[in-house]
Amino acid sequence: MTRAILVGLCLMSGCGSNEIAQEFEAARIRATTDPGPAPEGWAPDGALHMSPALVDDLMKVGIETYGAMAGQTEARGPLGVRGSVDYDLSVRRLDVSGTTRCERCVAVTTRVGGDVNYQFGPVRGTTPVTVDVEVDVRFDVTPGSDSSFEVFMVTQEVRDVQVSVRNLGGGIRGVVEKELSAFGQEALLSRMQPISMGTFGGADFPIRALAVDGTEDGGATMHFLTRSPTPMPVGQTVPKLRDGWQLDVSQSSLLGFAAKTAFDLGELSHGVVVEPTGLRITTGSFEMDLRLWKPGGTGWWRDYTVSGGVVLEGAEMQLSARSVEETGQSPGAILADPLAAVGESFILKAIQDGVNQSLPLAHTSASSGFVADLGVRTVAAGGDILTVRGSFGVRRGLRDLSTDPQRVVPAGTRAPTGMTRP
Secondary structure, rough: OOHHHHHHHHHHHOOOOHHHHHHHHHHHHHHOOOOOOOOOOOOOOEEHHHOOOHHHHHHHHHHHHOOOEEEOOOEEEEHHHHEEEEEEEEEEEEEEEEOOOOEEEEEEEEEEEEEEEEEEOOOOEEEEEEEEEEEEEEEEEOOOOOOOOEEEEEEEEEEEEEEEEOOHHHHHHHHHHHHHHHHHHHHHHHHHOOOOEEEEEOOOOOOOEEEEEEEEOOOOOEEOOOOOOOOHHHHHHOOOOOOOOEEEEEHHHHHHHHHHHHHHHOHHHHOOOOEEEEEEOOHHHEEEEEEEEEOOOOOOEEEEEEEEEEEEOOOOEEEEEEEEEEEOOOOOOOOOOOHHHHHHHHHHHHHHHHHHHOOOOOOOOOOOOOEEEEEEEEEEEEOOEEEEEEEEEEEEEEEEEEOOOOOOOOOOOOOOOOOOOO
């Protein structure tokens, strides 16, 4: 009886609360301490894989938009007669493949074609032409000020240009071929602006480092290291993708972002602070372990496991909590509502944002008049790695460009300022 009375008095007066407060502070420091710059030889805790078909589409729309596909040149025709050659061309075919000729590169073979109008003195006319160009394209990365990185495709070298002119006599034909050969060099090199593949990371998903490289089959892979205080490597295996994209990200890293968000929000009602301590996302469902802390006064904690569903809506993954089970508690802990804590602390939103901000062109907009259609198809998990797969398409207004030879720039991409060519 005496022991029971002493224990009760101890709980009422706060015995052990200092220990709880120390445990809470240690957890808060672990979750909120910035990991600092990426170390040399860093291991990625996330990777975004783009299929050859996706890189192909981005290259097509980039050439159509950023390349000098239309123009007029002055030239001298037969016998030195002054004249002009007008061209307005579009991409007819484009193939991307892997290459070892340069680091972080892919090889691009493209055919552009259209009509050329020419005039030399009284001689004028129109003739169809095709220009076949082989070019090496390099992936470049530019860091932003908000822990984000923008990835560009930049022309490394124009390796070959072949011009085919039909239905035209020898003298004028030679002039047109010469001018269009120069076009092939200039349109894809000296006058070609870098093509933005999108911005990755940012305030909702800060990244410390990002590296991009071309794959053997002509796709691209972006390995990144987040600012999560608990990063876990995802490995560097590159999947074979027929189309679309695949995101691999560490669930431990997502949990780290959620924990930081929860501690940054501070106390909820009645002085309670919530900490997510475990995360398991699978196909269609998730489980998250929560610890509710009461660090002040007579301190205590209670542990719960929250279960819910994973919903794919358009270009986003969403989490919805449904049920809760208590799994442990400290002496003297009082009842609390963990589902309410989940809603108030935006923990699920922090996890969602971490995934959604990692997707291709997550930061794009329709300001350019073109729209990038991003779709999330599946969510699966293997151990700590969460794998999200999806589709990607480009359209302008109501016109679907998947079968349209006129390709345009993805939504919101832009030519960078202050960049110089190598």
